[in-house]
Amino acid sequence: MIKILKNSDKVIIVVHEIYGINQHITDLCELLSKQDFDVICPNLLEQEVPFSYSQEEKAYMHYIK
Numbered sequence: 262m263i264k265i266l267k268n269s270d271k272v273i274i275v276v277h278e279i280y281g282i283n284q285h286i287t288d289l290c291e292l293l294s295k296q297d298f299d300v301i302c303p304n305l306l307e308q309e310v311p312f313s314y315s316q317e318e319k320a321y322m323h324y325i326k
Contacts, residue, residue: 263275263290263300264301265299269297273299274302277305280306280312281308
């Protein structure tokens with residue numbers, strides 16, 4: 262889970278893509294927090310290591326299960 266709290270009165274909840282919380286999602290969350298939003302991105306993948314983009318089929322199969 263990513264949780265960046267700036268004590269803002271606005272929060273953005275980021276829902277990651279099928280690959281999980283990868284560098285792209287982390288960068289997006291950091292970009293949004295720099296604009297003074299609180300940002301929360303729950304780990305819906307239920308695993309610590311995200312899938313790489315080269316594992317698209319495996320990530321998709323995990324997603325539909």
